[in-house]
Amino acid sequence: MKPSHRLSTALALPLTVVMLSGCGIFGSETFGAEDRSIEVDAGDVFELTLPANPSMGQDWSIVRPGPDRATVRQEGGRKDDFGGDGGADGGGDGTQTFTFQAVAAGTTKIKMSYCVLGDCPDGDDRTATGSPGNDPAYFIYTVTVR
Template sequence: MRPRLAAALALPLSALALSGCGLFGPATYGPEERSIEVDAGDEFTLSLPASPSMGQDWHLVSPHPDPAVVKRTGQHKETEESDPDLVGGGSGERFFDFEAVKSGTTEIKLIHCPYSSSCSTTADNPEPSPTSSSDTPVPTATGKPGTNPEYFIYTVTVR
């Protein structure tokens, strides 16, 4: 009788154990989770509040993460229309997808541009940067994006 009980419990328990390992999708981290620990081979996502249709967005900037430790695998956005009468006025999320390559520590640096005129690019610098010196972004210790451009720095440790 015991072998049957062990076999009956093995599948549900292994599914439960593997669910924390990303079996059912990559682990997702928000703006308040700036210290991330993952295992080599794990996929993970940074999920940040944004409204790209209103000019509020996030961008990966230099220095980029060490590609020997973390590899960027993509990005996408999801937006919701909060009011059908407001064209493009919905809130949403910006997602940055990564894969942990091998053991080590690296940083992922993102800039939050709260409105379309707060950040710009040039031919010499294709990465977004603040449009005026009064908008110089600084790392923020809070998990909530503010109304000025800000850098959000994530420290990723791959085990």
């Protein structure tokens, strides 16, 4: 093999990895509680990861009717309870992650309800602006798909 062919072959793999990583092939982009404005490309998979305490009955749900399915579709989710120091109450810190597929160009809202021991907000008058506390609240995310 000529030296010039070896060099081009050696460069091809790293360049391919860099190009594919921008396409979301190696995982989805993750957004947190503070990322209230999300921009993704059509076809991308993205995650919304929020602080939660599943073992203590503090978790999230998507408020119906949910995001516009022509723009964004929920693909799944998971709860991760990290256990923390446990303590007498058995609680620990964790997260709850929702996975979405960006379907087509457009803008939609994802309204998340933070529930504490099954007590969820029952009106639009509660909108959380910071991290969730012990009171039920809504977080509203605006998703723009390019």
